[in-house]
Amino acid sequence: MDNKLIDHLFRHHYGKMVSVLTRIFGLSNLEIIEDAVQDTFIKATTSWKQNIPEHPEAWLTTAAKNRVLDIFRKLKAEKRRVPQFVSGMDAIAINDLFLDTEIEDSQLRMIFTACHPLLSPTDRIASALKSVSGFSSKEISSSLLTKEDTINKRLVRARKTIRDKEIPFSIPTGNALVERLNSVHEVLYLIFNEGFHSNNTEFLIRKELCAEAMRLIQMVLNNKITRSPDGYALFALMCFHAARLDSKLTEDGDIIDLKHQDRSQWHFPLIRLGNDVMIKAVENDEYSAYHYEAAIAAEHLRARKFESTDWVKILMWLEKLYEISPSPFTSLNIAVVLLQMGSLEKAYDRLLTIEPAHLEQRSYLYYGFLSEYYLLKEEKDKAISSISLALTTVANEAEKRYLLNKKKYIQTQ
Amino acid sequence: MKDFMMIFIGADYAALDLSPEELQNRMGKWFAWGEKMEKAGILRGGNALEPQVRRIVGENRTVTDMTSAELKEIVGGYYLIQATNFDEVEKVAQDFPDYDLGGTVEIREVMVFDN
Numbered sequence: 001m002d003n004k005l006i007d008h009l010f011r012h013h014y015g016k017m018v019s020v021l022t023r024i025f026g027l028s029n030l031e032i033i034e035d036a037v038q039d040t041f042i043k044a045t046t047s048w049k050q051n052i053p054e055h056p057e058a059w060l061t062t063a064a065k066n067r068v069l070d071i072f073r074k075l076k077a078e079k080r081r082v083p084q085f086v087s088g089m090d091a092i093a094i095n096d097l098f099l100d101t102e103i104e105d106s107q108l109r110m111i112f113t114a115c116h117p118l119l120s121p122t123d124r125i126a127s128a129l130k131s132v133s134g135f136s137s138k139e140i141s142s143s144l145l146t147k148e149d150t151i152n153k154r155l156v157r158a159r160k161t162i163r164d165k166e167i168p169f170s171i172p173t174g175n176a177l178v179e180r181l182n183s184v185h186e187v188l189y190l191i192f193n194e195g196f197h198s199n200n201t202e203f204l205i206r207k208e209l210c211a212e213a214m215r216l217i218q219m220v221l222n223n224k225i226t227r228s229p230d231g232y233a234l235f236a237l238m239c240f241h242a243a244r245l246d247s248k249l250t251e252d253g254d255i256i257d258l259k260h261q262d263r264s265q266w267h268f269p270l271i272r273l274g275n276d277v278m279i280k281a282v283e284n285d286e287y288s289a290y291h292y293e294a295a296i297a298a299e300h301l302r303a304r305k306f307e308s309t310d311w312v313k314i315l316m317w318l319e320k321l322y323e324i325s326p327s328p329f330t331s332l333n334i335a336v337v338l339l340q341m342g343s344l345e346k347a348y349d350r351l352l353t354i355e356p357a358h359l360e361q362r363s364y365l366y367y368g369f370l371s372e373y374y375l376l377k378e379e380k381d382k383a384i385s386s387i388s389l390a391l392t393t394v395a396n397e398a399e400k401r402y403l404l405n406k407k408k409y410i411q412t413q
Numbered sequence: 414m415k416d417f418m419m420i421f422i423g424a425d426y427a428a429l430d431l432s433p434e435e436l437q438n439r440m441g442k443w444f445a446w447g448e449k450m451e452k453a454g455i456l457r458g459g460n461a462l463e464p465q466v467r468r469i470v471g472e473n474r475t476v477t478d479m480t481s482a483e484l485k486e487i488v489g490g491y492y493l494i495q496a497t498n499f500d501e502v503e504k505v506a507q508d509f510p511d512y513d514l515g516g517t518v519e520i521r522e523v524m525v526f527d528n
Contacts, residue, residue, distance in 0.1 A: 049443035
């Protein structure tokens with residue numbers, strides 16, 4: 001018999017059970033619930049060391065169900081408010097909440113709670129990773145390259161806000177749903193980008209963040225009420241990016257730029273999936289930033305070789321993206337594309353509209369661009385001094401090595 | 414062939430703040446280890462122990478109930494295996510999954526009484 005468990009079974013099941021129990025006992029008891037669920041996993045680990053049950057998931061669900069009564073007793077002992085629902089102890093109703101469809105519903109409620117606009121964006125990411133995805137604060141801290149202490153503070157603050165503001169454990173309706181969906185999409189987009197663009201040198205961690213964001217957006221899209229064209233576009237974008245993830249880094253963790261990536265290594269099933277999803281995303285004519293970003297990513301993937309990239313099309317999508325969501329990064333990308341197209345002066349003018357400080361920790365991209373520009377203009381000295389500036393502002397080791405190699409290359413020109 | 418016991422001593426998992434992912438990985442290693450011993454035909458038995466401890470000490474038979482949280486180290490379980498000597502068991506014990514958590518394996522030979 002094959003006894004290997006599905007990857008991340010515990011982590012995923014943790015999120016499921018915490019969500020169901022929260023639906024039963026309310027968000028005010030989240031901490032007790034999380035501890036109780038954690039206990040079931042410790043129990044499982046100990047008793048499965050020698051023998052893995054035939055239906056691990058069912059075992060875990062039963063274990064969590066059995067905790068309902070324990071939590072109930074604990075709340076009574078601590079004289080905490082026990083929801084009416086449980087006081088009545090309608091065993092059938094509680095049992096029903098552990099059915100697959102209801103579990104999914106509970107998890108969506110948890111995603112929507114974690115992404116409530118009353119929470120700050122960084123707190124939203126931390127609580128989503130904790131309560132929905134089952135990451136520990138240590139894992140969140142190493143994923144986001146943030147101190148564990150800071151993560152703990154964010155989690156405590158998020159919990160306090162949820163309690164104090166009495167945020168309901170529900171999926172909002174009407175206009176509130178539209179607004180909340182935007183926040184959910186944004187949080188998932190950020191989690192994905194944390195994996196895709198991150199400064200993290202640990203490739204596995206990056207991959208897991210991307211995979212987690214993709215799992216959660218699929219959950220949102222699985223539900224009739226919460227699916228939307230924007231959500232599909234976001235999922236398509238993730239597919240397109242994820243298809244290139246493996247070819248972005250060498251085995252030693254060095255960065256390979258788009259131009260030098262081995263395109264045969266791109267993951268074609270993901271590209272096909274992205275294309276299929278994109279069809280659903282464009283069913284109406286309202287396009288979001290995710291639509292344009294997905295279109296740009298798709299355009300890059302369409303080119304068999306870097307040289308056959310359709311820069312005119314990409315420029316068009318970028319301009320549209322800039323129209324609905326002006327950001328200095330989009331401007332920079334526009335400048336880069338103009339440079340690729342040989343419009344040196346136009347590219348330079350575009351660059352001048354950007355304030356490097358607005359690019360924050362990625363301001364090195366600005367100077368990297370300048371260096372490229374001067375190199376094309378055959379002003380080698382300026383190219384070298386620009387790349388030196390880029391080197392003073394870069395923090396990530398892999399990026400630094402990339403820039404150093406580039407500098408060496410320029411010096412030999 | 415003799416019988417040896419590998420006794421596992423260390424902190425209780427509940428006290429270590431392990432994430433679900435870490436727990437699953439660790440469990441996988443324990444399972445793989447057990448399977449390896451089984452395949453080698455040396456495994457005679459073993460058990461994991463619940464973390465509650467009731468201790469009876471001294472002439473007055475003083476009874477104390479303790480939880481693993483109060484104890485830094487407890488015996489978490491044991492395996493009984495067949496081997497010719499300590500060195501062989503030591504080799505088997507290389508795969509014990511919890512050294513990185515400060516865990517200890519104590520190897521003891523089961524005494525044989527012959528008349």
